[in-house]
Amino acid sequence: MTGRIAVIGSNMMDLVTYVTRMPAPGETLAAQDFVMGHGGKGANQAVAAAKLGAEVLMLTKVGDDNFADTTLANLKACGVDTRHVGRVPGRSSGVAPIMVDPAGENSILIVKGANDALLPADIEAAADDLKRCDLILLQLEIPIETVYAAIAFGKRHGVPTLLNPAPALPDLDPERIKDATFLVPNETELAILTGLPVETVEEIAAAARALIAKGIGTVVVTMGSRGALLVTATSVTPIAPVAVTPVDTTGAGDAFIGSFARYHVGGDALKPALAKAARYAADSITRRGTQRAYATAAEFARNLGNVG
Numbered sequence: 634m635t636g637r638i639a640v641i642g643s644n645m646m647d648l649v650t651y652v653t654r655m656p657a658p659g660e661t662l663a664a665q666d667f668v669m670g671h672g673g674k675g676a677n678q679a680v681a682a683a684k685l686g687a688e689v690l691m692l693t694k695v696g697d698d699n700f701a702d703t704t705l706a707n708l709k710a711c712g713v714d715t716r717h718v719g720r721v722p723g724r725s726s727g728v729a730p731i732m733v734d735p736a737g738e739n740s741i742l743i744v745k746g747a748n749d750a751l752l753p754a755d756i757e758a759a760a761d762d763l764k765r766c767d768l769i770l771l772q773l774e775i776p777i778e779t780v781y782a783a784i785a786f787g788k789r790h791g792v793p794t795l796l797n798p799a800p801a802l803p804d805l806d807p808e809r810i811k812d813a814t815f816l817v818p819n820e821t822e823l824a825i826l827t828g829l830p831v832e833t834v835e836e837i838a839a840a841a842r843a844l845i846a847k848g849i850g851t852v853v854v855t856m857g858s859r860g861a862l863l864v865t866a867t868s869v870t871p872i873a874p875v876a877v878t879p880v881d882t883t884g885a886g887d888a889f890i891g892s893f894a895r896y897h898v899g900g901d902a903l904k905p906a907l908a909k910a911a912r913y914a915a916d917s918i919t920r921r922g923t924q925r926a927y928a929t930a931a932e933f934a935r936n937l938g939n940v941g
């Protein structure tokens with residue numbers, strides 16, 4: 634069993650420049666290398682799950698440009714169901730200029746373009762297919778009303794939802810996300826959502842519990858080199874970090890979520906699914922790029938020796 638996952642989210646063309654250091658304001662700096670790759674938090678999560686063998690349906694919007702064609706072709710090649718991918722006349726596709734430094738850290742700018750045209754009506758148009766899914770993945774690179782509508786749809790039809798509140802949005806309405814089954818923020822996003830301190834693991838657990846008290850089922854906080862924390866109403870479970878030498882950390886969170894979704898809907902309990910996701914994300918940062926760096930199930934099995 635591999636499970637059926639829907640992603641209602643963004644796609645971007647990543648324009649990635651590898652720099653020796655980040656430029657200072659007003660500075661012109663020569664960089665070593667440039668590559669384009671398929672990205673966007675929604676599409677990244679969809680592709681990670683699909684490469685690992687899940688059945689994945691994606692609701693997204695592409696623009697009226699060459700990037701639209703390559704994005705569609707790439708999603709199809711990765712095994713994602715694109716029947717609900719729409720084209721928006723007169724808009725550019727989403728693009729993300731990214732800089733990656735020698736330590737693998739990144740700075741990302743996003744231009745949402747056509748992603749801004751993914752609307753609640755698109756959810757209704759895909760309702761029959763969405764109702765048959767085991768999990769719906771959501772992020773914040775599409776209109777917020779669409780995210781709220783997807784959470785409400787999941788609640789109405791008994792389809793679990795996972796919200797990855799990235800990029801952080803200060804005015805997210807707690808009332809309208811409380812019906813999400815899973816919330817997967819990083820520490821910064823958790824701090825913005827709760828207004829609480831998140832320095833120590835104890836503080837992170839307390840902030841996650843504050844969200845659970847408002848109605849969210851389960852919170853998984855990703856903590857970079859400290860691993861992750863699984864927080865439910867009754868338990869706090871650390872997920873061990875996986876040590877690798879990073880080459881490019883862009884899209885590691887998406888690899889984590891896409892792979893967690895695949896393993897969990899495929900039958901794994903939360904803790905083992907998260908432990909596998911931590912290894913999958915660690916493996917992805919040993920290569921450049923986002924979707925191009927995500928392993929297939931067979932590649933991941935071969936790479937496991939390098940990532941614990």
Ligand code: RIB
Pocket residue numbers: 645646647671672673674677728729741743774883884885886887923
């Ligand atoms: O999470 C990484 C992603 O963020 C990149 O692929 C970029 O497109 C932005 O959406």
